[in-house]
Amino acid sequence: MENQIDFKDFADLMLNAEYESEFRIGDAWSYCAEFFIRKQQGNFTGWISYTLAKAERKIPEINDGKIYSSSYDRPHSISIVGSYDLGKRWNISATWVYASGTPVTFPTGRYEQGNKIIPIYSERNGYRMPDYHRMDLSITLKGKEKPNKRLKSDLNISVYNLYNRHNAWMINFSQDEDDPTVTKADLVYVFPIIPSLTWNFHF
Amino acid sequence: MKNILYTILTFILILSSCTEPYDTELESGFVRLVVQGSISDELKIHQVILSKSADYFSNEPAPKVSGANISISDGENSFNLTEISDGIYETDSIAGVPGKTYTLTIVSDGITYESQCYMNYCPPIDSINFGYYDLSQYDIVDSSAYILLNAMEPETPDNFYMWNIYRNGVLETDTINEVYFSDDVFINGYYMYDAEVGWVRNVAIDDTITLEMLAITEEYFNYIYQLLSVTDWNMGPFGGPPANPDGNIIEINDNGNDNDDPLGFFLAYSIYRITDTIPKKDEWIELEWF
Numbered sequence: 494m495e496n497q498i499d500f501k502d503f504a505d506l507m508l509n510a511e512y513e514s515e516f517r518i519g520d521a522w523s524y525c526a527e528f529f530i531r532k533q534q535g536n537f538t539g540w541i542s543y544t545l546a547k548a549e550r551k552i553p554e555i556n557d558g559k560i561y562s563s564s565y566d567r568p569h570s571i572s573i574v575g576s577y578d579l580g581k582r583w584n585i586s587a588t589w590v591y592a593s594g595t596p597v598t599f600p601t602g603r604y605e606q607g608n609k610i611i612p613i614y615s616e617r618n619g620y621r622m623p624d625y626h627r628m629d630l631s632i633t634l635k636g637k638e639k640p641n642k643r644l645k646s647d648l649n650i651s652v653y654n655l656y657n658r659h660n661a662w663m664i665n666f667s668q669d670e671d672d673p674t675v676t677k678a679d680l681v682y683v684f685p686i687i688p689s690l691t692w693n694f695h696f
Numbered sequence: 697m698k699n700i701l702y703t704i705l706t707f708i709l710i711l712s713s714c715t716e717p718y719d720t721e722l723e724s725g726f727v728r729l730v731v732q733g734s735i736s737d738e739l740k741i742h743q744v745i746l747s748k749s750a751d752y753f754s755n756e757p758a759p760k761v762s763g764a765n766i767s768i769s770d771g772e773n774s775f776n777l778t779e780i781s782d783g784i785y786e787t788d789s790i791a792g793v794p795g796k797t798y799t800l801t802i803v804s805d806g807i808t809y810e811s812q813c814y815m816n817y818c819p820p821i822d823s824i825n826f827g828y829y830d831l832s833q834y835d836i837v838d839s840s841a842y843i844l845l846n847a848m849e850p851e852t853p854d855n856f857y858m859w860n861i862y863r864n865g866v867l868e869t870d871t872i873n874e875v876y877f878s879d880d881v882f883i884n885g886y887y888m889y890d891a892e893v894g895w896v897r898n899v900a901i902d903d904t905i906t907l908e909m910l911a912i913t914e915e916y917f918n919y920i921y922q923l924l925s926v927t928d929w930n931m932g933p934f935g936g937p938p939a940n941p942d943g944n945i946i947e948i949n950d951n952g953n954d955n956d957d958p959l960g961f962f963l964a965y966s967i968y969r970i971t972d973t974i975p976k977k978d979e980w981i982e983l984e985w986f
Contacts, residue, residue: 504936602725604749605758607872614938675755680718
């Protein structure tokens with residue numbers, strides 16, 4: 494792909510009216526293979542999908558003009574979905590998703606300048622965020638089927654992020670405020686385990 | 697008409713992001729020489745400090761570099777520096793001259809490094825005033841004094857300045873993020889009338905305030921900006937991709953390979969200094985937000 498864009502070093506993104514001046518233009522490549530299996534009949538249904546992918550960029554002004562992984566490069570993505578009917582009224586289903594961490598630029602070294610610790614960064618997108626994975630579970634109880642009954646309802650209990658995985662939203666590297674010789678990394682995550690109860694009506 | 701009444705009851709959780717320490721292994725980076733040095737037009741001892749870069753989680757003071765040969769030259773005269781303690785090198789008492797280009801030469805472990813910096817001319821400061829913002833309507837007692845500069849900015853374009861503040865002889869702006877710095881894009885050739893160039897917390901009447909105005913180079917101005925971009929002004933996911941600040945020190949005879957050049961900066965600057973005492977509050981100037 495030609496004419497792909499990415500941010501230059503020290504791009505100024507906040508309240509910048511001339512945003513386009515922060516881009517640099519170059520070439521990009523992407524490759525992908527997908528696999529998919531599905532079972533549609535019987536009490537147990539579901540699918541498994543797997544994607545193998547690679548995305549790269551080469552922009553003269555970025556990363557000394559060397560090829561680097563683009564910010565949305567996810568080598569492996571897996572998704573498993575299963576649903577099981579327990580008799581006529583009960584249904585249980587579960588999902589598990591997995592995705593490799595996307596590339597980011599982390600500091601590998603540090604030095605001191607003007608009484609501050611300055612990070613030395615790796616090449617552009619030289620590291621990856623931690624892998625993302627999560628399991629969701631859902632149990633549904635359907636209302637009793639009666640002839641001539643117009644209002645139907647079902648009750649659903651579901652749990653998002655069942656095993657409370659702390660998936661990283663961002664990772665901060667900073668100088669410790671109490672001890673300025675210490676540099677540390679902190680992971681910020683957004684969604685912990687979230688149970689929910691839903692009562693659906695159909696008419 | 698289906699699903700009009702969809703969700704009647706949900707557990708509403710207050711979503712909040714949570715932070716936890718992140719334990720990761722980072723590669724050991726290539727160890728690079730780090731230079732922090734300057735020369736000014738003041739007659740005094742000038743310092744160059746040599747240290748090394750370290751791993752990101754090394755968590756100890758930067759290792760110093762001893763045994764280097766360092767000299768500063770203005771094209772005609774050359775001044776040698778002597779190592780007075782580990783990694784700290786000093787000149788004799790000398791003064792630079794604005795308008796000259798200074799060359800720093802470092803020979804460390806058999807490798808020669810070089811840096812050049814032009815010394816800009818610094819305009820004189822006529823006077824300083826002290827200002828305050830009236831925050832009484834927010835029930836805030838603000839005992840900070842804002843330093844207001846009165847000076848003529850020269851008509852030549854592309855001048856760059858930074859300002860240091862001393863209170864009773866002690867440097868207040870001792871880390872790079874506390875220093876005010878500016879280009880002359882909006883003030884070129886104008887009189888800087890009560891321009892805010894810094895502030896001091898918790899001042900008392902009769903404190904002695906010294907303002908130093910430094911005429912720096914465009915390269916150093918950009919360098920400070922980049923240092924702050926990767927530290928105090930780093931906006932994480934809302935900012936651009938991080939990168940490494942460009943210093944002005946190069947390894948010579950390495951066929952133009954930038955990746956092993958030293959980090960840091962050698963600055964030549966001229967300086968003007970003025971000292972005043974904090975007057976009674978009724979002589980301060982009330983400042984407006986806009």
